[in-house]
Amino acid sequence: MRRPSARKVDFNWATLGLRRHDLSLLDAPFSEQEIKRAIDLLPGDKAPGPDGFTGLFLKTCWDIIKGDIMEAANAFHALRCGSLPLINIANIILIPKKEGADEVGDFRPISLIHSFVKLISKTLALRLQLHMNAIVSTCQSAFIKHRSIHDNFMAVRSGIRRFHRNKTPALFLKLDIAKAFDSISWEYLLALLEHLGFPTRWRGWIAAILSSSTSRVFLNGVPNPPLRHGRGLRQGDPLSPLLFVIAIDPLQRLLEVATEIGALTKLRGRPPSLRISMFADDAAIFITPTKGEVSMLARILDLFGEVTDLKTNFHKSTVVPIHCSGVMLSDVLSGLPAKRASFPLKYLGLPLSSTRLKRLDFQPLVDKISSKLNGWNGKNLSAAGRLTLVKVVLTSQVIYVLLALKPPKEVMKLIDSKRKQFLWAGTERLTGGKCKVSWTRAARPKKFGGLSILHLGKFSRALRLRWLWQDSKEPARKRVMGDLPCTAVDKVLFAAATSVTVGDGKSTLFWESTWLRGLRPRDIYPKIFSISRRKNRSNQEALSNNNWIKDLNFHHEELSAAHLQEYCQLWVERYITLPGSLHSLYIIGGRD
Known part of the structure; x- marks a missing residue:
């Protein structure tokens, strides 16, 4: 976590016009049932924090330790937090983001937090989760119940195709926000919570948790001296994701206000609130392809970064033109040092295009399945083991794509052939004599004589019908x-x-x-x-x-x-x- 810098600018909160919410129930006293529910929802086998106590220990020994835990929880509720720095310690473990990671940026820091602090954070997160749908705009889908990453993908794809279909010039920007979780300003976060209507006691709890936190980075299993935090949110804390999406959400409102006052041009056929799509810190924005528009957006993002410390790394961001054949892009984008790309490209792990996707666009999915198969020695696995891998691992790779896209039949057949070969022959060549039953029969439920392997074609249709069901239940979607x-x-x-x-x-x-x-x-x-x-x-x-x-x-x-x-x-x-x-x-x- 970096040292905080004094904020030189702040939002005009009155102009921003954030809606205040009735959040008076957030600071209610902790009940024994509420704490026990939080313990029950903690994973039992995750690595423990500095105290060595896992979720399984808390669940098993609840009847023995509940008196001490409730006493500590009530002290925290009363903001008697003098001893909190003694236990608000986390061990930071560095998880490599890719193979051959050798630089600091190649690792993801995960905080293993003291069990009591994690329990309190989980309890607060459960309370806050009930209000997230009202607090956070619909353009943000991360960590909010009844919202999905596929909602963002579908909204962005719909916008891109509408611009392309109507021959409307536009720019699609994928933003890279540098070290987002590690950088967010505490001063800004607490001010935002106040303007949203969070009670004073709740803000006091958040301030106490943040200001008393320290961490030790483990390198090769050896802990380094503790570091005091000055900004950022700990990854691994149950409350951090919810606080983060609340903190980044005003970016949507900034763009909406800029559109309303004419600083940004209204996008034809698209409400101001749908100009941006966010999944955690993964933000995508639509703008009109003019030099003034690009300069204004860059200025808005810079000012947002000054206030929040969530600064956009334009050099790692991507801009994609939509129907801009008659636009001088070199001049329009001269003030935006982002990488220029074209469709199709990957967005939220899915192929995104302004037109119909081709078989080649799904090749990364096929390659991913092939790489999984190459890593398994099917020859040494039992038939039951191969069946489990086919049903759980290989199928899950495909479901993420099927939730939003309809791959060509050739792609589905190719994936099925790979699943079929691994099931019956492992890594060996598949011949007809090795197939115990037909693939059609294998896809039947077990009670009908099959192996309960998902039929990708039928399951793909079921997933698509899910969109129609949600649309009918929530017409605003x-x-x-x-x-x-x-x-x-x-x-x-x-x-x-x-x-x-x-x-x-x-x-x-x-x-x-x-x-x-x-x-x-x-x-x-x-x-x-x-x-x-x-x-x-x-x-x-x-x-x-x-x-x-x-x-x-x-x-x-x-x-x-x-x-x-x-x-x-x-x-x-x-x-x-x-x-x-x-x-x-x-x-x-x-x-x-």
Whole structure:
């Protein structure tokens, strides 16, 4: 952790306009049940801190030590923290980020914290987690329940493809924030917590934990003298990830305010709040490709770094032009020393492109699976061991990609052939005689005579249907996520497997939801659907003032008697909304 520097600038918090939250419950007294729950959620077998006590010890000996732990927890609650520096010590273990690591930057520091401090941090984290969805903007997905790294990928991909499809020039920037966790300013963090409405006692706890912390770096198993911290958050502390995403979140608000006052140009077809996507410190930004816009963004990022100590390393950042054939990029980017790249590129570990991905774009996934196989000596593994590796390790490599993308069939077949070969032949050449059962049968559940190996094609479709389910349960997500990786067949299958009850009509789509006789109106009346100019209206919008009728293009060149017949039938069948009722989605034959 580096020494703190005096902050020369600060935010105009009034102009920034952060919303205050009711967080009064955060500083409630600790209960025995709450502390016990935190202990139960601690991993039992992780490496211990300086005191040598693991999570398993705390769980096993709770009845013996709970009196002492509750006494210490109550003292901490009362801010009697005079003895906290004696135990707020961490052993820093350096984990190599890559093979052949030989420089300081090639290692990731992990802090092994004293068990009591870790327990308190875990308890505070559990309290804070309940409020994270309200505190942190939707552009940030890391460490927040019900949000996913794939949400960020889908939102960014949707933006890139929309700009490309509409032939709108734009720049996509992937930012590298230098030593983000290790650098964040404590003074800024505490000021931010105050403006967000965190209670005084809670801020006192955070200040006590931060200011009393020391660490010893272990090199070759030998501890170095303890270091006092002046800034940053310890990686390995349960509370650190939540505090970090709160601390970096105002960057989104800065860009939003800059757009509102005209310092940055509003992106066509994209709300100001969706200009940036963040997953922890991995930030991606869209801007208009003009010299003034680039200079303004660089200035905003520099000022953000001055206030927070989260400074952007422009030399390690990447800028990608989108439909900028008529733009003098050398002039526009002259003030931004970022690396220039082109699509496809990797974003959050997934291939990202403005157009349809090709087989070659998935080659890194195939190579990754091959490298796993090369590291295993399948010849010396039992059949049960190979089956476990195929089901757990090889399949998990693919699932991360399938959650957001639909690889070509050739790629799926190639991956299946590698899984099949390793299962039946290990590292040897696969022949027909070595296959005990067909691959189709191996993919069946065990109760149906199979081996419960995931069928990648079917599982890929199930994962895509998951997006449709989430979209239906949370309609606000659609505005953020944009286009989903779902085919027309996926949508028909989802419609056939689900049904909707309509309440006030806000959460169901007039054409796409299965609210009419358990079917989608677009499927019952395809001709009238084809001449609608607004196909994504909610039921409430469509039925209000008969907007669905106003959306119809009655001057369409292919208008026929069949169109008019469908129009009359739908007009008779139209659903009358019931204000105050609830919308619900359920699986036919199952439960919500």
